[in-house]
Amino acid sequence: MPCRVCQSETIVKGLLHRCSKKTCDAVYWDKFAVKRLVKENKETSKEASPKWLTALLLEAKVPGFVRGKYYVYTLKLRKNLPKNTSAKRQTKMPNSGNGRFYVGMTGLHPYERYLNHIRGYKASWAAKKMAITMTGFEGPMTREEAEAREPARAQELRKEGYDVHSN
Ligand SMILES: [Zn+2]
Structure with a gap:
C-alpha cells in the first residue's frame, strides 16, 4: 500500500504504515x-487503554505517554461526506472541493490519538468517519503552546483553501 500523500512506499510496523x-x-x-x-x-x-490497544501500539513502536507533552496534529479527510450523513451535518460541513483536514491537539503521542479516532474513543465524527491519513504533527510542546498552535494551524490550512474541522 503506497503513501496516501506522496505515493511512495510505506514501511509497515504492525498495523501502522509510515511513508518511507x-x-x-x-x-x-x-x-x-x-x-x-x-x-x-x-x-x-x-x-x-485496553490490552489489545496497548499491544497494537507496542507492535507499531508508538512512543508511550509522557506527562506534560502535547502535540498538534493534522489529519487529511475524505472530500466527500459519507452517503448517510444527516442534512444538518451536511450544512455544517460545506465542501469547497479543495480538500478537507482535521486539526487537533493531544497529550498522547499523535499516532495513539489517531488510533483512538479510528476506534471511536473520544473521537470527533469527522475524524472517525473520514480520516484517510495523518499528514504530520508538531511537538512535543507545552499545553499552552498546543492550545495556541491548534487554531493557528487550522487557520493556515483555511488560508490555503482547505475545509478544516476541529472537534
Ligand atoms: Zn509520503
Missing part, C-alpha cells in the same frame, strides 16, 4: 484491521 520518504511525515493505520479488532473487543471499547 524522508520529507513526508504521513502515516496511517490499517483501518479495516483496527475496526475488526474493535468488533472483537466490544466489551472494552470504552476503556482508555
Whole structure:
C-alpha cells in the first residue's frame, strides 16, 4: 500500500504504515484491521487503554505517554461526506472541493490519538468517519503552546483553501 500523500512506499510496523520518504511525515493505520479488532473487543471499547490497544501500539513502536507533552496534529479527510450523513451535518460541513483536514491537539503521542479516532474513543465524527491519513504533527510542546498552535494551524490550512474541522 503506497503513501496516501506522496505515493511512495510505506514501511509497515504492525498495523501502522509510515511513508518511507524522508520529507513526508504521513502515516496511517490499517483501518479495516483496527475496526475488526474493535468488533472483537466490544466489551472494552470504552476503556482508555485496553490490552489489545496497548499491544497494537507496542507492535507499531508508538512512543508511550509522557506527562506534560502535547502535540498538534493534522489529519487529511475524505472530500466527500459519507452517503448517510444527516442534512444538518451536511450544512455544517460545506465542501469547497479543495480538500478537507482535521486539526487537533493531544497529550498522547499523535499516532495513539489517531488510533483512538479510528476506534471511536473520544473521537470527533469527522475524524472517525473520514480520516484517510495523518499528514504530520508538531511537538512535543507545552499545553499552552498546543492550545495556541491548534487554531493557528487550522487557520493556515483555511488560508490555503482547505475545509478544516476541529472537534
Ligand atoms: Zn509520503
